[in-house]
Amino acid sequence: MEITILAFGIAKDIFGRAWIKVKLAEAATTADLKSHLETQYPRLKKLASYMVAVNNEYAEDDGILTVHDEVAIIPPVSGG
Template sequence: MEIQIIAFGIAKDILGNSQFTLELPSEATVSDLKVKLTEQFPEFAKLASLSVAVNTSYAKDDQPLQPEDEVAIIPPVSGG
């Protein structure tokens, strides 16, 4: 299945683009997505923590993904 990825902040820099599509097996979860991203982009593993939103709602690692889902990769934010 094809998933639309939107990346923000340092995640965008690591993934090389702010938007792209990624092919995942059917029955994939958010956790499977993270593994796939780490396989394709080894620097992705360096993100100590990040949030994932599926179709504008924050998602846990065990959430199943559906074809045509839009997934946002949101790295930790700091500032003052």
């Protein structure tokens, strides 16, 4: 299945654009997605942390993805 991934903050810089499309196996998990992204974009692994949001909610690693999900990569943020 092909999923569109939205990127924010430094993730946008790592991907080189605000969104990318990735191909994953049917019934792939959030952990599968992270592994795929970290292989394709090794700089992503170097972040202190990042979250995956699916349909506007933070996702656990064992969450199953579908082709219709809205998926976003949320990098660490700081503020003051």
